[in-house]
Amino acid sequence: MQHRDVPPDVHPGVLQTVALTLRPTAGEPVALETRVLDLEPQSDGSTTLVVACPNGMDPHEHHFDVTLSWTYPLGRMECPVSTRPGRRAYGEVWLLRPSSPAARLQQRAYFRARISMPVLLRWTPAAEDADDTVDEQPEQPEHVEILGVVVDVSEGGLMASVRTEPPPVGTSVEATTRVDGDNLVQAARIVRHVRFxxxxxxxxxxxxxxxxxxxxxxxxxxxxxxxxxxxxR
Known part of the structure; x- marks a missing residue:
């Protein structure tokens, strides 16, 4: 759920780090991070955000289905935007144009922070459907483990980056993080995949x-x- 009693001119500040989620017409959403370089007021009262082209992306591409999100004193803010290429005195940039007012996210009940630390995910894979006509079936491993790096975390969950195939969405896992020398083990559930x-x-x-x-x-x-x-400071 989103809370929309937010002033229409709310936007991230210059030099603030922001997150972008690109949704291509085919394939998985792509999660990116960039920084606001400038704010350009428009004649219609809106503001165009000038941001650095994220690493690994084509500075000349247009994107029409993008979500911009950032941290604001009211909480976590989100706004749908489109992007188009541009050039300023400091180089090639992306120009972000909001397509509707920003919204404060309420579905995240917990404050998050960007923290880099290891996380171990352990789960039991779903058993393959047995084929009665085949005597020799490959044994399913009792448990599977992958090691990832936490991107951000809250008391309610986390986002991690992994290099191998993650468990499917909906899978119950055991997540182990290490905080101040202690292993914090708890039950969790996979809720989303994104591609960085x-x-x-x-x-x-x-x-x-x-x-x-x-x-x-x-x-x-x-x-x-x-x-x-x-x-x-």
Whole structure:
């Protein structure tokens, strides 16, 4: 659910890091990160955002189904935009034009922070349908594990980047993260896959019981954000 009682002129600030989700006509959505370079007011009262072309992307492409998201004092903001190529004194850029007012996301009940740390996902693969006409069936492994790197985390879940095939959406997994020398193990569920521009695969997971390690993860998120803000000053 989205909350739309947000002023229509709300937008990220200059030099703020923002996330883009591109939805091509074919294939998986692509998650990107870039930085706002300038804000250009338009005659109709809207604002065009000038952003750096994300790494690995063609600066000359147009994109019509894109979601822009960023952190704002009200919470996490989101806005549908289109992109077109442009050039400014500092080089080739993307020009983002909002197609509707920004919305504050309410479905994320937990504050997230960008944190890099390892995560181990462990699950039991679904059994293959048995074929009674074949005596020798390959044995299904009891458990499968993949190691990923956390991109962002909250007490309610995380997004991780993995290099191998992730478990299917809907799979129940055991997620292990390491915080201050302790392994935090908890049950989780795969809720989404995205493809990053660098070739990695993003896996979003939701914790089954956010209260299990909620205090530890919430403290980690807030401390990370405080350090980040001190560095920016």
């Amino acid at each position: 521009a660098n070739g990695g695969i993003g896996v979003a997971i939701a914790f089954v019981d956010p209260s299990l390690h909620g205090d530890r993860l919430r403290r980690l998120v807030f401390e990370t954000e405080r350090r980040r803000r001190r560095v920016r």
